[in-house]
Amino acid sequence: MKSVFGDRKTIIILLGPALLLYVLLKIVPVAWSLGLSFFEGNSLRGFEFVGVDNFVKFFNDGAALQSVGVSVVFAVLATAGQVTIGYLLALLYVFVLRRGSAFVRTAVFFPMVLPTVAVALLFKSFVSVGANQGPVNDLINFFGFDSVEFLASGAGTMAVALVMTWWGSMGFYAVLLFTGLLDIPEEVIESARLDGANGLKLVRHIVIPLSLPILLSSLIFSFNSTLKVFDSLLALNGGGPGTQTAPLTLYMYRTAFEYAEYGYGSTIAVILTVLCLVFTLAIFRSSRTKVED
């Protein structure tokens, strides 16, 4: 067996097809996009080489920089909520519900299988105001306050989008972190308890340090997916009001596909890729240091 897997030809035969597919589906489009970012135009009008003009334009484009801000703020808040709520649920499964957590795990995970656009429309109707008022404003009226048009402001739209994202994905992170908590040896927990560590002390000094690798993996996973948010913010309020909740992905989509500026659209895509890479490396580096500690 060792001689088979030690043979270079065997490795090439086994890995070759997968590697080829990966290169075709991942590397080529990224390289293509990178190439296009140095051009201006579209496939019909033709492309004109403009060097780094698109990158210079990006850093002088107020709308693009605003979109970066929206993406980063959304990613930070959504990640913090997703991982925190997921972790609290995981602790609940392991230390409170124990073996009886299967039903709760399934129920909390369920929103994850719903289409994002359907969830966005659901939340839109929850917070609607006026003739087809939703339950949230009914509740606000019940306590004697005036209805609030959440989606008429950037902060309101962002708040609804975050709640929607947390609700939709907390079950997934709970299950992910739950598996991490299951890996902590029972004996370690028991001996910590015998040493007098209970409740918060146990979580702070034993559980969190031992589940740090899976926690940081969750952070990387969550940040990368939320930094690329598109459909939920588009379906919720079209990136509005104005462009106050338009993430970089939406700006890229509009630039490339609505305005047919493929060169500049590719530049935005490249910058988004770099952003994802930078944040991932930053979290990864800090995670390596902490885990090694």
Add this chain to the structure above:
Amino acid sequence: MNSRRSRRTLLATGIAILSIGSLAACAGGSDGGSGGGEGKDPKAFTVLLPNENPTLKAQLDALAENQCAAENEALPLEHQSVAQADVVQKMTLLASQGALPVHFVAGTAQVRPDGDLGASGLIVDYNEVLEPAALDNILPAAKSTVENVYGGMVSLPYQYNVEGIWYNKQIFADNGIEEPQTWDELMDASAKLQAAGITPMAQPGAAGWPLTRIMGMYIQRNVGPEAMQAIRDGDAKLTDPEYLAGAQALADMASAGYFGEGFTTMEPDASTNAFLTGTSAMKYDGSWLLSNINDEGQNTIGTENVGFMPFPAVSGGKGSIDQWAANAGTATATSAEQFGPLVSDWLTCISENYGQQALQDAGVISGFKVNGEVTDVPETTALVQDTIANIDETVLWFEALFDPKSNSLASTNVSLLVTGQMSPEDYMKDLQASIDANK
């Protein structure tokens, strides 16, 4: 070591050649088509329409089975569809691959003479390729509107829409309100209706354009019918006081509460429902609302209670209440490369028969002459027909001549304007900056 380095160099060179090759292949798309309508007939009359317009597809099918059966026999009708939001992307892609359908919807900016399709000579100008008899079937007003919007006769007017204010006659009568002739009278009527507990005007802010239409019409009445052409030509700025007045008027109307609760995020269907169930007294909209008005399931106030009036005059303004905003539906172009005698026959048959077919079957008022008798025309449809027949001058809507980016900005930012998050000055300043940057 050397061998590894040379392999890396080879790999990098390979990727570079692949990228450059791909880009070069794309760049070749600018050569475009032959232009001038000298193409050969295709094997089928492929028509690409938006999913959101099932009526047009149904009417073309009906023509293929009846009045245009011979044309359909010679060149069978085949449908393709696309989501309205993906039209620009899809047509750019198809055109660059040399795979345009024969007859298709396209983005407004794409079909203009300086647009991607127009400049590449990929589409026909119907004035140049259609027989005079076919051109005669296009109403002069519709032809003029198409030429104003698209810069040439590059679209067939499958719809001909006028825009104005639909109102509930019963609610007006109950509150002692006459059709407002001036903006001030409209505001007085709105105040009276609001005091009576009725939403004066149902406008769906979620769509953006129903709000910018009001601002645009105020500007047309204030500055005159050439107001938006002056912006396009650089002879005026949106930040000029008479243009700013339009944004201010819209903002004032919103802050007074005349659009009702929750209008900023209201969807078009909800606002139509509010008007047709008597919750609101007015709605600025186009004549395409007729299909909803004529639907007894939706209209509970009765067609006899629906009135249609022009946007009122602005005191001291240069525009007239007799100038109606009009449009001729989505751009529907024809491939120059595939325009042969059989395609010409099809389009001639459409121009002769579509007007009657669509009006009789779907109550759609098109920009084609109605060549034949149409029975049982609903009362409100007849009212709009009369209105169109008596129009001497039409004007374009607010964003009609904007580039795609500025068009989008006008609609997205208007929610900030009507919620007071953006001043009229800032709204117009941003919009003008976008127009200047995209010239």
